[in-house]
Amino acid sequence: MSNLIAMMIHGQKLFSEIMVGDVSHTSCFEVGNASIVGRALLRQLPTNDDGTIDVAVIKRSIQTPNVHNTTTRCLVLENTHNAKGGRVLPLAYLQEVADVCREHNIKMHCDGARIWNAAVALGVEPKELLVHFDTASVCMSKGLGAPLGSVLVGSAEFIGEARRARKMLGGGMRQAGVIAAACLYTLKNLYTxxxxxxxxxxxxxxxxxxxxxxxxxxxxxxxxxxxxxxxxxxxxxxxxxxxxxxxxxxxxxxxxxxxxxxxxxxxxxxxxxxxxxxxxxx
Ligand SMILES: Cc1ncc(COP(=O)(O)O)c(C=O)c1O
Structure with missing residues (x-):
């Protein structure tokens, strides 16, 4: 739901398009939710064996406003990349992609379900991997081992909108503290x-x-x-x-x-x- 909410908000303008990797979780394993619920076209770009999408491919796939087509508003990258075997996106690559997205006013969302693994593999803090992204979904129940919990992160304004989207999708919870406690436990005790x-x-x-x-x-x-x-x-x-x-x-x-x-x-x-x-x- 957290990836969906991010894509819904980034692609909420009519005639939006979101670029995703062709074997990414967001394009293959979420029942096409961003297209069906979020009304944005998902453009699937070929993914390299290391989990990256060529910057040249990203550049030439960008759709600018035109009477014939949808407009590219967001790019989703998955880090680490599940289907490619947990590959880690290099920091220099993220910088290069960000330069292109900024130039074209395209939001960047990270499906960081395994961001903790990527951070440990590179020996950096997760925030260093997310610095170029507008939003990210990070998951407490993969490498960290909490019983559940995907967490959506972004600016205060974005999270305000995300809370409304979550409510609309039926994801609002009242007694969520018990989940948060388990997540905090895993962050403190299992991350290392x-x-x-x-x-x-x-x-x-x-x-x-x-x-x-x-x-x-x-x-x-x-x-x-x-x-x-x-x-x-x-x-x-x-x-x-x-x-x-x-x-x-x-x-x-x-x-x-x-x-x-x-x-x-x-x-x-x-x-x-x-x-x-x-x-x-x-
Ligand atoms: C790469 C990736 N992103 C997102 C998810 C979604 O996680 P959840 O359904 O726990 O929010 C998964 C779960 O399988 C995943 O592997």
Missing amino acids: RIADDHLMAKTLAEGIAEIGLPVLPVETNIVIWQVNPADRAAFIEKCTERGLKVIAMGPLGNVRAIPHYGNTMEEVKTALEIIRAIVIAE
Whole structure:
């Protein structure tokens, strides 16, 4: 809902268009909400393997006011990028994109569901990753491990409007303190250990590569690897039977695993034994 609210507000003028990555969460996994509820056209731009969208592509995709087309009002970037395997957007890239967006009066929104992982990976504060953005959605229930909670951030004026949109969408809550308390707990106590997840993910990926399966580069906590597309469902089922939770990712034979605060390095080794055993038996 927080990404939707941001896109609704940035694209609230009639005939608006929002640029999103073609495999981003906002364009693929939210039932087209910004188009259906927010009435803005989502223009899907090709995403590179590192989670970036070429600055040249962004530039040439900008639609200026014209009787024939919608007008580009917002660009959404996802950091880290889920479908690309938790890749981190470089600071220099963000600066370059921001220069283009400012020049064309285009708002920037960050889907920062995993911004904490990006910050830890780069050794910077999350605010350094968000400095160019007008708004961001950050999530407490991914790397941080809170039971729930996406938080929308922006200027006081923007948040004033966002509260109205949230109310309209049925997201207003009264006794929200109990959620906030859990979120604060994770920020204070679990943020510092995110680097452990990254190490577990790297170890898992290295082990999977040794088994002989193609695996995407790992920068944070997401590991995506390829299995035989024809056997993907069976592979996932066999993992689940043995206690290893993985999910299908994308249209081809990719699967995803995310080591988290409830895991240990021992369990990563067990996961690798499970994967090896399944692959050998095939
Ligand atoms: C990249 C990304 N953005 C946004 C979300 C939405 O999170 P929530 O539904 O908890 O607000 C997710 C959740 O899967 C995600 O992976």
